[in-house]
Amino acid sequence: MKHYESIIIGHITVDADTDYLGNKTKIEGGAVLYSSASATALGHKVAALTKAAPKDKDRLRAFTLPEEDLYLIESKRSTDMSNHYLTPEKERRTSACTSQGDPFVLDDMPAGISADIYHFAGLIYGDFDNDMIKALSKKGAAAVDVQACLRNRNDADGSLFFKDWADKEEMLPFITFLKTDAAEAEIMTGLTDRKEAAKMLFARGSKEIMITHNTEVLIYDGKDFYTCPIRSRNLSGRTGRGDTTFAAYINERLTHNIK
Numbered sequence: 667m668k669h670y671e672s673i674i675i676g677h678i679t680v681d682a683d684t685d686y687l688g689n690k691t692k693i694e695g696g697a698v699l700y701s702s703a704s705a706t707a708l709g710h711k712v713a714a715l716t717k718a719a720p721k722d723k724d725r726l727r728a729f730t731l732p733e734e735d736l737y738l739i740e741s742k743r744s745t746d747m748s749n750h751y752l753t754p755e756k757e758r759r760t761s762a763c764t765s766q767g768d769p770f771v772l773d774d775m776p777a778g779i780s781a782d783i784y785h786f787a788g789l790i791y792g793d794f795d796n797d798m799i800k801a802l803s804k805k806g807a808a809a810v811d812v813q814a815c816l817r818n819r820n821d822a823d824g825s826l827f828f829k830d831w832a833d834k835e836e837m838l839p840f841i842t843f844l845k846t847d848a849a850e851a852e853i854m855t856g857l858t859d860r861k862e863a864a865k866m867l868f869a870r871g872s873k874e875i876m877i878t879h880n881t882e883v884l885i886y887d888g889k890d891f892y893t894c895p896i897r898s899r900n901l902s903g904r905t906g907r908g909d910t911t912f913a914a915y916i917n918e919r920l921t922h923n924i925k
Contacts, residue, residue, distance in 0.1 A: 668779045670735070671917055672809070674701045675715045675794070676787035677745035677767045678725045684750045694728035695747065697787035697811060701913035703730050710917040713779060717741040717767045737776050741768040745789060755880070762824040763790055772798040783807045783843070783916055787909065788814025790826070796833060800840050807842035809916045811909070812850050828853055839871030843919075845912040848879045860884050861891055874924075876915065878908045885915075885924055892924050 676698030683691050698716050705712045713735045718725055722744040726736055745767040752758040769792055784802040786794055786809065793814045802808060815831040830853055831837070838844070844867060846854065851863040864875040864886035875886045878896075885892040896907075 669711075670713045670779065670781040671710045671920055672705060672783035672785050672913070673713045673715060673779065673781040674698050674705070674785040674787050674913065675770055676701075676814075677741075677789060677793065678716045678718060678728065679745045679747050679789065680722075680725065682746070682748040682764075684748075685756075686751050686753055694725050696745065697789060697813070697909040699728055700909035701785060701787045704910035705913045705917045706730050708914055708917065711735075712913075712917065713737060713781070715739070715770070715774065715776070717744075717770065717774075719744045719767075737779075739768075739770075739774050743767055747789070761826050763819045763826060764824045766790055766792070766819055769793055769795060770798060771795045772801050774798075775802070781806050782920055783809050785809040785913065785916065786814065787811055787913075789817070790814060791816065791818045796837060799837060803840040803842070807916075808840055809843035809845070809912070810841045811845045811912060812854065813847075816850055816853055830854060835870065838867065841872045843874050843876070843912075843916045844872035845876045845878070845908065847908060848877060851877050861886070864891070874919075876912060878911060883911055883915075887924060890924075 677696055678699050679696040681693055681695035698714050702712055702714045714731055715737045717739045719741055729736055743765045746765040748762045750760045784806050788794055799808055816828045818827055848860055852858055855863040855866045857863040860877045864877055867875045868888045877884045882896055883894045
């Protein structure tokens with residue numbers, strides 16, 4: 667049995683980005699890519715389980731993981747995203763999912779591997795099967811970025827919209843590490859106060875809550891609040907900031923307390 671500190675599960679994408687001046691770029695992306703990069707940079711032993719269409723297997727070259735720690739499941743389609751940033755600081759954007767890959771199910775987990783943390787690094791609602799989260803939460807700690815629970819795709823045009831997670835009351839108790847941003851926390855709780863939102867999410871069953879904001883990261887463990895300011899040297903790497911923060915945090919938590 668090959669054991670990892672975390673197995674990160676999610677679709678690698680190609681992101682077509684347009685900045686507020688109209689400059690266009692295409693680059694590999696996705697929470698699974700950014701999360702694995704930050705955890706690996708800190709020296710953690712992690713694996714990535716991803717999906718892509720056969721024609722897009724070359725996307726895996728973007729990972730910084732050793733090849734033996736990359737697990738690819740073929741999908742009918744790959745996931746592709748477009749992002750149009752509306753402001754210089756990249757806090758406001760419109761996004762679309764031009765193609766959505768097949769969902770992950772429990773049978774996709776490779777035989778012979780295990781982890782302390784199963785990190786669900788999704789992008790769009792439908793990326794994961796609830797039964798997969800439930801089953802893996804019994805083998806290790808489940809870490810979930812709720813982006814993939816709230817962000818929905820309009821199949822007609824690929825546009826994205828947010829709505830509350832219908833299964834949150836059922837699913838939150840299975841989640842050890844829950845990550846939201848401030849806007850997502852408001853959708854799930856109806857509260858704009860981040861500390862009060864964190865309290866409510868904890869009360870619904872998740873064990874440790876992370877809420878990110880452009881000014882700080884907030885953690886709540888049911889007893890105390892912990893905050894760390896975000897100080898960006900520049901915003902060229904704005905995309906994936908929450909992903910790298912969450913992955914770094916949960917892997918460090920294996921051997922460190924919150925402080």
